[in-house]
Amino acid sequence: MKSLDQKLxxxxxxxxxxxxxxxxxxxxxxxxxxxxxxxxxxxxxxTPDFSAYAVFVQQGYYxxxxxSLGMAxxxxxxxxxxxxxxxxxxxxVFKSFTLVLTIAIVMSLFVSENIxxxxxxxxxxxxxxxxxxxxxxxxxxxxxxxxxxxxxxFGLVYVYLxxxxxxxxxxxxxxxxxxxxxxxxxxxxxxxxxxxxxxPLAAPGIVVGSLLSFVLAAGALAESKILGGQAVIAIAxxxxxxFTFGQNWPLGSALSxxxxxxxxxxxxxxxxxxxxxxxxxxxx
Amino acid sequence: xxxxxxxxxxxxxxxxxxxxxxxxxxxxxxEGEFFTIVGPSGSGKSTLIRLLVGMDDLTSxxxxxxxxxxxxxxxNKRPTCxxxxxxxxxPHMTVGQNIEFPLKLRKEVPDRRRARALELxxxxxxxxxxxxKRISQCSGGERQRVALxxxxxxDPEILFFDEPLSALDYRLRKTxxxxxxxxxxxxxxxxxxITHSLEEAMVMSDRIAIMKRGKIEQISVADEIYGAPVSxxxxxxxxxxxxxxxxxxxxxxVSSDVLSSRSGVKLVPAGEEARGLLMVRPEYVGFxxxxxxxxxTMSGPLHGEYALGSRIQYEIETxxxxxxxxxxxxxxxxxxxxxxxxxxxxxxNTHFIDEAS
Numbered sequence: 001m002k003s004l005d006q007k008l009x010x011x012x013x014x015x016x017x018x019x020x021x022x023x024x025x026x027x028x029x030x031x032x033x034x035x036x037x038x039x040x041x042x043x044x045x046x047t048p049d050f051s052a053y054a055v056f057v058q059q060g061y062y063x064x065x066x067x068s069l070g071m072a073x074x075x076x077x078x079x080x081x082x083x084x085x086x087x088x089x090x091x092x093v094f095k096s097f098t099l100v101l102t103i104a105i106v107m108s109l110f111v112s113e114n115i116x117x118x119x120x121x122x123x124x125x126x127x128x129x130x131x132x133x134x135x136x137x138x139x140x141x142x143x144x145x146x147x148x149x150x151x152x153x154f155g156l157v158y159v160y161l162x163x164x165x166x167x168x169x170x171x172x173x174x175x176x177x178x179x180x181x182x183x184x185x186x187x188x189x190x191x192x193x194x195x196x197x198x199x200p201l202a203a204p205g206i207v208v209g210s211l212l213s214f215v216l217a218a219g220a221l222a223e224s225k226i227l228g229g230q231a232v233i234a235i236a237x238x239x240x241x242x243f244t245f246g247q248n249w250p251l252g253s254a255l256s257x258x259x260x261x262x263x264x265x266x267x268x269x270x271x272x273x274x275x276x277x278x279x280x281x282x283x284x
Numbered sequence: 285x286x287x288x289x290x291x292x293x294x295x296x297x298x299x300x301x302x303x304x305x306x307x308x309x310x311x312x313x314x315e316g317e318f319f320t321i322v323g324p325s326g327s328g329k330s331t332l333i334r335l336l337v338g339m340d341d342l343t344s345x346x347x348x349x350x351x352x353x354x355x356x357x358x359x360n361k362r363p364t365c366x367x368x369x370x371x372x373x374x375p376h377m378t379v380g381q382n383i384e385f386p387l388k389l390r391k392e393v394p395d396r397r398r399a400r401a402l403e404l405x406x407x408x409x410x411x412x413x414x415x416x417k418r419i420s421q422c423s424g425g426e427r428q429r430v431a432l433x434x435x436x437x438x439d440p441e442i443l444f445f446d447e448p449l450s451a452l453d454y455r456l457r458k459t460x461x462x463x464x465x466x467x468x469x470x471x472x473x474x475x476x477x478i479t480h481s482l483e484e485a486m487v488m489s490d491r492i493a494i495m496k497r498g499k500i501e502q503i504s505v506a507d508e509i510y511g512a513p514v515s516x517x518x519x520x521x522x523x524x525x526x527x528x529x530x531x532x533x534x535x536x537x538v539s540s541d542v543l544s545s546r547s548g549v550k551l552v553p554a555g556e557e558a559r560g561l562l563m564v565r566p567e568y569v570g571f572x573x574x575x576x577x578x579x580x581t582m583s584g585p586l587h588g589e590y591a592l593g594s595r596i597q598y599e600i601e602t603x604x605x606x607x608x609x610x611x612x613x614x615x616x617x618x619x620x621x622x623x624x625x626x627x628x629x630x631x632x633n634t635h636f637i638d639e640a641s
Contacts, residue, residue, distance in 0.1 A: 181339055182372035185359045186386040186438050196385075200376045 028260070035253035042249060052254035061238055061255060068235040069262070071149065071224075072217035075156035076210050079164040082157065083209070087168035092177070098169075105162050113159055117226040120155065121146060147229035155223035156213075163212040171205015172198070204274040211270045215263050235259055290315035290474060291336075291442060296345035298331055305331040307498040308345070313442075313476060318468045320477040320485040323495030324521070329478045332495070333446055336476065337366045349441060365440035369447045371431040373419045379405075379430050380415035386438035404433040407470070409463075425456050432464075436471065445477040449484065461487045482522055486510070494518050510565075512635045519563050519637065524597070524608050526569065527561045532636060538562065542582070542604035549579045549631050561637040566597065566610035568633035571617065571625060578628025582607060585622050600625050 036048040039055070056062060090098045108116070123129040126144040135141040145151050175198050183197045184190075199206065221236035230237070235255060242252035289312035298306040306328045313319045323329045334340040336347065338359030347355040354362055365386075374382050383401040384392075392400075402412050408429040414422070422430060428448060435443055445464075449457045465488045468475050479485055485492050486506045493503040494517075502514045513519040519527060530540040534557050536550035543562070572581050584602035591597075596616050598609040609627055611617070619625065 176370070176372065178368050178370045178372035179374055181359075182366075182368055183374070183385070185337055185339070185364075185366055186434070187360050187389045188385075189360060192389060197374060201374075203376075 031253045031256050031260075033253075034249050035257045037250040037253075039250055040248050052248075052250040053258075055251055056254055056258060061235070064233045064235045064238045065255075065258060065262075067149075067224075067232045068218050068220075068259075071153050071156060071232075071234075072214050072220075074153050075160065075217045076164070076214045078153065078157050079161060079213050080168075080206070080210065083161065083164045083168050084172075087165055087205075088172050090165075090169040091173040102166075105165065109162060114222055114226065116159070117155060117222055120158070120227060124151070146227060148231050149228070152223045152228040152232070155227040156217045156220060159220070159223065160213040160216050163216060164209040167205045167209035167212065168202070169205070171202035171209070174205065175201040207270045207274045211267055215267060218263060219259065289313065290317075290350065291476075292348045293336075294346050294348075296332075296335065296347065297343045298328075298335060298340065299343045305498055306335070306342075309498075309500060311493065311500065311503070313474065316472050316474055318465065318475045318477065318488055318490045319493070320479060320489035320491070321493045321495060322479055322482060322485045322521070324480060326497075327495040328498040329480075329495050330446065331498075333366070333444055333476070333478050336442075337364055337444055338362045363441040364444060365435045365438040365442075366444040366446060367431050367435050367448045369450060371427055371448065373427060373431055373434070375419050377419070378415070379410075379417045379419065379422065382419065382430055383433045383437050385434060400437060401433070404436055407436070407467070408433045424452055425460065428452070428460055432467070436473075440473070442474045442476055445475065447479050450479070450481070457484075464488055494521060513563065513637065515637060516561060516639075519561070524566045524610070526564050526566060526607050527637075528604050529559075530562045530636075531557065531559050533557055538631075540604075542602075543580050544582065545580045546578075551631060551634070551636055558636075558638045560639040563635045563637055564629045564633055566608040567595075569607060569609040569627050569629045571609070572628040573626075579631045580634075581626055581628035583624060583626035586619055586625050588621065589619060598625075600627055602627075 030044075033044050035052055036050060037044065037046050038049055038051055090101060094101065121128070124144055124146050125131070126141070127135075128144070131142060131144060179197055179201065180193055183193045188196065219236050221234045221240065224230060224232060224234040224237060236259075239252050239255045239259070242248045242255060246252070291311075291313040293309050293311040296306055296309040296311075297304065309332065321329045321332065331340070335342050335355075338354075338357060338361075342355055345355075346353055349363070354364075374385065377385070380398070380401050383404055384397040387397040387400060398415075401415060405412050405414055410426060410429050410433070414426070414430075419427065419430070431448065449460055452460065461484055464475075468488070477485075477488065489506060491503060492506055492509050494501045494509065496517050502509055502518050504512075509518060510522050513522060516527060519525045528540060528543050530538050530543065532538055532551055534555060536552060538545055538549060538551060540562075570578065572578050582600075582602040582604050584600050584607075587599040587601045587606065589596065589598050591613075592610075594613055595610050596613055598611070598617075598619070600607045600609065607627055
């Protein structure tokens with residue numbers, strides 16, 4: 001019976017395997033191959049070289065990469081701190097209100113990211129919703145916080161909040177109330193309960209939330225374009241430019257490969273550290 | 285010894301909105317005692333233990349430990365510790381780390397922590413090799429022992445137990461009950477145990493408190509609670525029982541519409557007339573071959589015969605209601621259902637429950 005189950009299982013998995021092979025793996029292979037083509041060719045029938053990777057180093061594209069990774073790291077760290085109390089409340093304190101909150105946050109995803117970011121521009125720009133009203137009422141004006149690195153990080157935090165919040169709430173829900181109370185009863189302070197019990201037991205949620213928001217933020221470009229006014233260039237922006245204006249597919253591919261390898265390694269490392277079955281609600 | 289009680293509760297009230305979960309509880313627990321609080325679910329026993337441990341605030345009243353008020357001390361500052369029903373072991377730590385947790389919080393040095401943990405493993409009869417095991421590798425009984433070791437590592441003044449054995453199978457429960465009693469004797473600590481199981485309470489406890497709807501019905505040693513309950517509730521909660529409505533005259537003579545008694549049979553004189561329940565446990569009811577062998581007799585058809593392992597239970601449908609008789613297996617009788625039987629008991633094996641009080 002077991003072998004029949006296994007056969008059926010493999011058989012049922014075929015369609016999704018085919019889809020993933022075609023839609024996910026194939027483009028990745030094409031990009032990998034293009035990244036080792038000479039500059040500005042549009043065919044894979046060329047002698048491979050690593051000139052595109054040389055350009056990545058020589059022409060300072062690594063700076064964009066570092067900015068992207070740095071801002072992704074900053075936004076992930078901020079998200080962790082900002083989301084923890086809210087996720088905690090959603091998992092343990094709010095009852096039916098959690099559902100209301102979930103719906104409200106998910107609703108925001110129904111509006112395109114770009115439109116929401118332009119909304120922030122209208123709110124924050126000089127003469128916009130905030131500064132304009134303030135100046136009209138008091139006669140005192142101030143500079144817009146737009147077009148800088150902090151506002152890009154703010155944008156990343158704002159856009160990717162749901163991707164941190166929900167996995168985190170899921171992770172915190174997995175911490176049994178008894179273990180927290182037991183630790184407290186055994187003499188732990190609230191901080192000790194947080195560090196020694198809650199964080200380790202909520203780790204799967206923390207890892208999944210951090211990975212999601214970091215990966216998405218590292219590949220984001222709308223925030224740096226719209227809110228940051230390209231004060232710094234994100235690596236995703238460089239990739240887009242290389243493929244479009246630059247008409248340099250090998251360069252775009254090489255930049256993509258660097259990002260994919262870094263993020264892929266990170267993701268595999270992170271996932272290997274947590275029990276995904278636990279957060280998916282399967283029995284261990 | 286100190287004459288003032290070790291742990292004392294005075295007028296402890298806990299209400300949730302309009303609902304009074306605990307209604308003016310007064311209780312004194314002695315040092316080194318194994319004290320068990322028994323009650324059906326909803327009786328308030330779990331609420332009480334949460335107050336004692338410090339996980340909930342009381343609405344009014346006070347709790348004193350060695351004459352010091354502790355009711356406003358938070359749980360992590362109280363010298364008490366609880367073994368949870370779920371055990372609440374830390375799944376991300378090894379057995380050793382679990383046991384050392386309270387010691388680590390006190391900044392005990394690693395060597396001494398480890399030594400103490402190994403000592404406790406010995407005390408709980410777990411092999412020292414368990415020190416590095418994961419909690420998920422331990423069986424139910426082993427986890428129980430780890431939870432106990434962790435609580436003992438805390439070295440509490442009082443150890444509380446919230447039905448820690450209720451999730452285990454019968455055999456293991458029986459073993460651990462005895463081990464717990466033994467552990468109590470060896471450590472000399474004060475144990476306060478909560479359970480809904482009368483058997484558990486009887487096996488282990490020095491004294492038992494019976495709770496009902498947020499109040500304590502009776503506090504006494506097991507024998508007395510079993511043999512001389514103060515109310516119908518306690519009598520029925522503490523196992524099988526036969527209860528008869530009777531009136532006892534001032535001189536102790538018993539009159540009843542349902543029981544026929546031998547003339548001259550008297551209870552210990554109460555001093556004044558009282559209505560109440562005459563209680564007799566099934567093991568004190570016998571089969572009467574001649575009607576005058578017992579102080580009280582009644583007869584009726586046999587309703588059923590049940591094997592309880594070492595004992596046999598008979599139910600007889602008498603005018604006084606269903607009477608339960610229990611005999612050891614070796615005293616089994618050959619009877620058939622519907623057969624008329626006469627049963628009886630003696631006055632010295634009865635207990636009168638005055639319903640007015």
